[in-house]
Amino acid sequence: MKIPSEAPRLPTVPFVVADIVLLIVAALIGWQAPAPLGIVPLAAISFCVGLAAIAGLLPLILNFNRAQEEALQDRANQIEALARTVSSTADQVSIAAANLPATAATIAQQLEAAKSLPTVLQSQLKDAHAQLATTAAAENTALREEVATLRRELAASRENDTARLSSALAGITRATAELAAFEALAKQHAESLARLPAQAAEASRLTTEALEKATSAAIARIEAAAIQNRAALEAASASAVATLTTGLDASAATQRAALNATFDTAAEAARASLAQSFETTLQTATTSALALASVTAIATTATPFASSPPLSAPTPVEPAVPAPPQPEPTPEPVVLAPAPAPEPASAPEAETVPQPATPVEDVADEPEAAPEAPSDTDAESSPAAPAEPALSSDGLTRLIATAYIGIGNKLFIRGDGPGLSLTKGVPLQFVSIGKWRWENPELLFPARVRLYKNDQLECTALGEFTLEPGHHHEVNATF
DSSP, X not given: OOOOTTOOOOOSHHHHHHHHHHHHHHHHHHHHSOSSOOHHHHHHHHHHHHHHHHHHHHHHHHHHHHHHHHHHHHHHHXXXXXXXXXXXXXXXXXXXXXXXHHHHHHHHHHHHHHHHXXXXXXXXXXXXXXXXSTTHHHHHHHHHHHHHHHHHHHHHHHHHHHHHHHHHHHHHHHHHHHHHHHHHHHHHHHHHHHHHHHHHHHHHHHHHHHHHHHHHHHHHHHHHHHXXXXXXXXXHHHHHHHHHHHHHHHHHHHHHHHHHHHHHHHHHHHHHHHHHHHHHHHHHHHHHHHHHHHXXXXXXXXXXXXXXXXXXXXXXXXXXXXXXXXTTTSOTHHHHOOOSOOHHHHHHHHHHOSTTHHHHHHHHHGGGGTTHHHHHHHHHHSOOOOOOOEEOTTSOEEEEEEOOOOTTOOEEEEXXXXXXXXXXXXXXXXXXXXXXEEEESOOOSOEEEEEEETTTEEOTTXXXXXXXXXXXXXXXXXX
């Protein structure tokens, strides 16, 4: 391929710009990726850095190859110029050699003409003697001068021809020497051209080895970085699992203590209410016994005054005797006693008064479902806890918050996960009246978050709670 001597060089500015852009893209990927870099960000960063290295080295290699081709083209052009010079010199020598016989023939003709000139002169002198006797001396002198002039001219022409032939022979000799030198130089250039493929192959081999070494070194560095990142990820996972386990244990202990305290308080209240209900029942039973005793006494005193036929008259009074105990089946204290285990207080009362045993058993059976009442009271006084999260259908981490914060206000979230900040909140998306939504596809580990009204007022009712990755969470926020 023939390249012009002033061919433009390959510009390096586009390659430098591409190199800078690729390095910036790699830096942005490393900056935007989560703190423990994954395999995909590392592969993308490695790809961008490799392309940047290739883009930086490509113009240098191409310009080096172009410089070599230009040097080879210069040598070829020099060889062609020498060949043209040799060919022109050979043409001149051939022309001089071709003109040499004609010049020699002209000189021979001139010599023959010079040889015949005295005869012509003599005849002319004789004629002149015959015609001009008086002017013989003058004409002889003129003729002599002319002969001398002709002789000088002939000698000068001979000398000139001899000098021309000598210079032509010298030029032929020099041309022959230059031609020999050109042949030797052509042989040297031919040898150089023969060595060029081997040199090019050696240069390409060295370049390939350098590229392979650089690639292996880059792969080794990438593998080392991947091992370090994997170790850091495992350590972070272990610490996150330990933190989560510790938090769950602490939360379970706190809830267990709160439930125990609630159950103790409910048991104390149930015992007091049950004792009061038993006292009321005992008073009612005592009143019923006294009424029964009075009715029996009245019946006993009325019997002697009655006649024989109406002996059956007192029998209608017998059904009226159990009327006083009617309040016993519905004692009001049963409703007020939410105690879960009233058995210790019911045992002595059952032995003392056998009649209200059935209400006591009812009271002992009903409190099994009564512990819900204290939980309602505690729910009114304690903050609303987030519902149990469930796995989302699309794999996104989603938070649905129910908050009535008024028209013109917004709900914000802060946290320590990807896409979140502890100092600046991210606005939640408005779904409907009182419903706000936030989604994050980049969350890989549990994140602790807080909710803020207009990114200023914190929701103290919820406080700090945890979002599990890939789960659907629903909370109620009150300000």
